[in-house]
Amino acid sequence: MAAAVKDNLPVLLIVTLLSSAYLLPILTRVRKFRLVEFFAVFVLALTFTGGVVLAYKVLATGAFNYIVGGWPAPWGIELTINALSGIFLLTIGLVTIPILLYASADLVEEVGSRQRAIWFLTLFLLLTAAASGLAVTGDMFNIFVFVEVATIASCAIVSARNDAASVEATFKYLMLATIGSGFVLLGIGFLYMLTGNLNLNFINMELSTTWHNYPTALWMAMSFFTVGFGVKSALFPLHVWLPDAHSTAITPASAVLSSLAVKGYIVALLKVFYLAVGAKIIFALPITNILLLLGMIAIIAGALFALSQDELKRRLAFSTVSQIGYIFLGIGLGTIQGLAGGLLHILSHGITKALLFLAAGTIVKRTGKTRISHLSGLGFEMPITFGVFAVGTLSMIGIPLFSGFVSKWQLLLGSLEKGNYLAVLVLIGGSLLAAAYLLPVLRVAFFQKSEEEQIREPEAPYVQKVAMLFLAVVIIFVGMFPGIFLELARQAAESLLGMEVLL
Amino acid sequence: MGEFLQRLLQNYPYVFAAILFGIGTFTVLTHSNLLKKVIGINIMEGSTYLFFVAAGNIRGGVAPIQDMSDPNLVYVNPLPQALMLTGIVVSVSVTALSLALIMRLYKLYGTVDSREINRIRNEVRASGSSSKG
Numbered sequence: 028m029a030a031a032v033k034d035n036l037p038v039l040l041i042v043t044l045l046s047s048a049y050l051l052p053i054l055t056r057v058r059k060f061r062l063v064e065f066f067a068v069f070v071l072a073l074t075f076t077g078g079v080v081l082a083y084k085v086l087a088t089g090a091f092n093y094i095v096g097g098w099p100a101p102w103g104i105e106l107t108i109n110a111l112s113g114i115f116l117l118t119i120g121l122v123t124i125p126i127l128l129y130a131s132a133d134l135v136e137e138v139g140s141r142q143r144a145i146w147f148l149t150l151f152l153l154l155t156a157a158a159s160g161l162a163v164t165g166d167m168f169n170i171f172v173f174v175e176v177a178t179i180a181s182c183a184i185v186s187a188r189n190d191a192a193s194v195e196a197t198f199k200y201l202m203l204a205t206i207g208s209g210f211v212l213l214g215i216g217f218l219y220m221l222t223g224n225l226n227l228n229f230i231n232m233e234l235s236t237t238w239h240n241y242p243t244a245l246w247m248a249m250s251f252f253t254v255g256f257g258v259k260s261a262l263f264p265l266h267v268w269l270p271d272a273h274s275t276a277i278t279p280a281s282a283v284l285s286s287l288a289v290k291g292y293i294v295a296l297l298k299v300f301y302l303a304v305g306a307k308i309i310f311a312l313p314i315t316n317i318l319l320l321l322g323m324i325a326i327i328a329g330a331l332f333a334l335s336q337d338e339l340k341r342r343l344a345f346s347t348v349s350q351i352g353y354i355f356l357g358i359g360l361g362t363i364q365g366l367a368g369g370l371l372h373i374l375s376h377g378i379t380k381a382l383l384f385l386a387a388g389t390i391v392k393r394t395g396k397t398r399i400s401h402l403s404g405l406g407f408e409m410p411i412t413f414g415v416f417a418v419g420t421l422s423m424i425g426i427p428l429f430s431g432f433v434s435k436w437q438l439l440l441g442s443l444e445k446g447n448y449l450a451v452l453v454l455i456g457g458s459l460l461a462a463a464y465l466l467p468v469l470r471v472a473f474f475q476k477s478e479e480e481q482i483r484e485p486e487a488p489y490v491q492k493v494a495m496l497f498l499a500v501v502i503i504f505v506g507m508f509p510g511i512f513l514e515l516a517r518q519a520a521e522s523l524l525g526m527e528v529l530l
Numbered sequence: 531m532g533e534f535l536q537r538l539l540q541n542y543p544y545v546f547a548a549i550l551f552g553i554g555t556f557t558v559l560t561h562s563n564l565l566k567k568v569i570g571i572n573i574m575e576g577s578t579y580l581f582f583v584a585a586g587n588i589r590g591g592v593a594p595i596q597d598m599s600d601p602n603l604v605y606v607n608p609l610p611q612a613l614m615l616t617g618i619v620v621s622v623s624v625t626a627l628s629l630a631l632i633m634r635l636y637k638l639y640g641t642v643d644s645r646e647i648n649r650i651r652n653e654v655r656a657s658g659s660s661s662k663g
Contacts, residue, residue: 152619168616170614172616175624178624182627191638193633194635194638195651197631198564198628198631201624201627206555206571206626209554209555210576212578212582215577216578216582216610219582219610236595324543
């Protein structure tokens with residue numbers, strides 16, 4: 028039994044999440060709602076354990092393929108588990124468990140009714156399932172299906188509260204994300220026409236010998252993928268949906284969207300680029316240079332937009348645009364060091380932004396104040412919430428001993444190694460701007476006296492404090508002992524870029 | 531040039547797919563009527579089905595059901611068609627979700643025009659802030 032579970036772990040992760048997502052709506056009749064929430068958290072913890080086991084296995088023995096249903100590769104579906112899957116599965120677990128714990132404290136109150144709360148949990152598990160699927164899949168069409176599941180789940184989760192602002196944001200998000208899907212599907216169609224395969228490894232084998240015959244078609248396919256996944260992962264000029272969607276959703280939804288949903292598409296893009304098409308062909312096309320440029324523009328422009336927002340959650344949403352730029356910068360550098368930094372930033376931005384959104388949500392909910400300039404004097408009223416917000420801020424800026432430092436340091440080393448001093452400047456400028464848009468929150472909260480008479484604001488419920496403290500501890504842990512995460516990111520970058528890039 | 535035109539004519543399904551994709555995307559991005567946006571999305575997705583099915587088609591081919599009596603039969607590729615079944619399922623769910631959202635927006639604002647919705651929201655926001663101030 029244990030051996031069977033261990034052998035089939037990759038597919039069990041997805042199956043467990045998907046089936047429990049659809050089991051949840053049946054549980055409406057359970058008298059105690061806490062049990063339902065506990066069940067959802069339990070499922071996430073179970074799959075997180077599976078993810079850790081897989082990541083450990085990849086670290087120990089390298090990447091491997093899993094054949095679904097006993098049908099070998101060109102006919103059946105194959106899952107590819109490599110270090111990239113490992114690092115993304117770890118991110119998923121570390122982010123979703125605290126967010127769902129946080130949500131469980133006041134979910135029914137937030138979304139309006141128990142029925143809606145259960146739907147929220149279903150969507151949450153579906154989103155996690157799709158993200159895990161993107162992490163382990165090794166098949167082009169599987170990527171499309173998981174991308175669609177993630178898109179629909181993340182759109183629907185934005186409108187969980189069903190108020191005017193969030194429904195509008197959802198519609199905008201859905202339309203743009205569907206255009207993105209259309210582009211992705213066309214890209215898949217091109218690759219299928221060129222190679223006659225949907226399996227990533229087989230496409231790679233086919234293309235590595237024949238791509239010289241049709242560079243234009245390949246170039247078009249790559250641009251379709253870049254635009255499609257770029258819209259979905261909010262790469263700078265295509266980010267217009269993100270601020271509305273992420274700032275109007277309920278707190279746990281914005282946290283999971285900002286920290287997880289947008290990253291899943293980046294993982295999918297990396298799989299298409301490096302597993303299917305291969306590093307050699309990607310570097311022959313100038314696509315990484317475009318990503319590098321867009322990443323740099325995103326870092327600066329996102330940060331400037333963030334600086335101009337006074338609403339706390341909107342500022343955090345624009346900060347996501349800026350931080351996504353860091354990941355694309357890492358991909359664009361095209362070196363092992365740079366890509367490792369970008370991949371590590373998926374993890375470190377994930378936990379950091381989740382913590383910041385949860386803390387911001389707590390502040391907004393407890394005090395009713397959505398604007399940063401109104402937060403004066405609250406720091407000492409809500410020490411734990413603002414304390415963890417400070418941890419998130421320091422990590423986002425990239426202060427040593429926090430997780431953000433590790434990934435940004437790798438990116439910096441990568442740019443220096445490449446001799447790209449503009450990227451170095453942009454990285455440092457982005458960090459300074461991050462300090463400029465996040466530190467004022469703390470300054471206003473701690474050092475500005477409030478003019479109103481002080482009413483002791485209630486702190487968050489116990490569970491929410493535990494969830495936020497857990498994330499803060501994870502951030503500091505990753506910052507202090509980055510060894511194993513660095514190793515995983517490095518191995519992922521090496522396996523994606525292949526050995527020929529080293530020369 | 532003549533050769534190019536001839537190739538275009540030979541591959542007319544792809545040309546139509548590209549035109550439809552353009553029409554669909556243009557409709558989504560430019561029309562302010564939300565229902566027309568959904569129609570645009572459907573045109574765009576329809577064009578990708580055409581693209582895929584054309585990619586798997588062979589002129590003179592028959593449906594891929596094996597017929598032992600005639601060894602000269604050519605079968606079309608069934609895989610793109612199977613994939614497009616999934617694509618249709620996805621686009622139906624996207625359409626359902628977007629129509630549900632439009633219904634909700636209509637109940638809230640009494641219109642399905644995004645410009646009108648913007649105007650109403652801005653008016654509400656302006657009156658809300660003035661009453662506070």
